[in-house]
Amino acid sequence: IGKEIVVYDEVESTNSKANELLKQGYPSGTVVIADRQTKGKGRLGRTWISPSGKNLYMSIALKPGIPPKYATLLTLTSVVACTTALRRYTDIPVMIKWPNDMLIDDKKIGGILTEMKIEGEKIKSAVVGIGINVNMTEEDIPEEIKDIASSLKIYKGEDFSREILIVEIIKEFDKWYQLLEKRQRKTIIDRWMQLSGTIGRQVKIVLADRELVATAEAIDEEGRLIVKLNDGTYEKICAGDVTLLRA
Numbered sequence: 001i002g003k004e005i006v007v008y009d010e011v012e013s014t015n016s017k018a019n020e021l022l023k024q025g026y027p028s029g030t031v032v033i034a035d036r037q038t039k040g041k042g043r044l045g046r047t048w049i050s051p052s053g054k055n056l057y058m059s060i061a062l063k064p065g066i067p068p069k070y071a072t073l074l075t076l077t078s079v080v081a082c083t084t085a086l087r088r089y090t091d092i093p094v095m096i097k098w099p100n101d102m103l104i105d106d107k108k109i110g111g112i113l114t115e116m117k118i119e120g121e122k123i124k125s126a127v128v129g130i131g132i133n134v135n136m137t138e139e140d141i142p143e144e145i146k147d148i149a150s151s152l153k154i155y156k157g158e159d160f161s162r163e164i165l166i167v168e169i170i171k172e173f174d175k176w177y178q179l180l181e182k183r184q185r186k187t188i189i190d191r192w193m194q195l196s197g198t199i200g201r202q203v204k205i206v207l208a209d210r211e212l213v214a215t216a217e218a219i220d221e222e223g224r225l226i227v228k229l230n231d232g233t234y235e236k237i238c239a240g241d242v243t244l245l246r247a
């Protein structure tokens with residue numbers, strides 16, 4: 001990971017750029033970084049606010065060659081790597097919210113958007129896009145998301161180096177991605193559970209067709225969230241929006 005690192009001042013989205021580079025023949029592990037994005041993408045078709053000079057926008061282009069059923073696990077692996085790197089560098093108790101949000105005090109400071117191409121029985125190519133609010137201040141955060149979003153700087157009151165963070169993330173990503181390739185899935189899931197603020201909490205889950213309130217119990221081998229409903233039955237969640245309810 002990171003043998004090729006391509007840096008831009010401005011792109012529409014580092015994810016789209018990484019995908020282009022992969023198509024042009026750049027190797028698996030190529031990292032794309034930009035100072036700002038004009039069309040930053042979030043999960044579920046949302047926009048990712050991407051002002052210049054303050055935050056981290058980075059994508060890693062991969063050819064994982066793992067079965068599509070482990071698609072969620074690739075994202076979990078990535079969020080484990082990022083959270084571990086963040087904790088090491090900043091000393092802030094960053095937590096994970098399923099599947100891939102990074103939170104401080106229940107406010108989001110980072111997210112991951114994985115986009116992939118599946119061919120037959122393999123994930124042919126994947127782009128893992130990482131967005132972290134590093135030095136954004138309260139004034140930089142739009143009114144509508146002030147209650148749910150934060151940054152490293154807002155929490156700690158000091159600036160952090162995007163360069164150091166990039167190096168730390170690449171190092172951790174390299175380590176955890178190798179474990180994924182070696183099928184050390186339990187190691188990844190155990191670490192995810194350790195870092196998770198989701199397990200054991202009451203959560204509200206918005207699915208395409210309905211809403212659930214349940215207790216998050218665990219995640220399984222494929223990265224699905226296992227929840228226990230109030231009537232004692234269990235469900236496995238593959239995709240959806242999870243809100244942590246008050247403890």
Ligand code: BTN
Pocket residue numbers: 012013014015016037039040041042043044046048056057058059100101110111112113129130131132
């Ligand atoms: C989320 O909705 O939580 C995921 C946000 C992912 C944002 C990052 S920023 C770098 C990369 N490029 C994009 O367009 N999105 C991801």
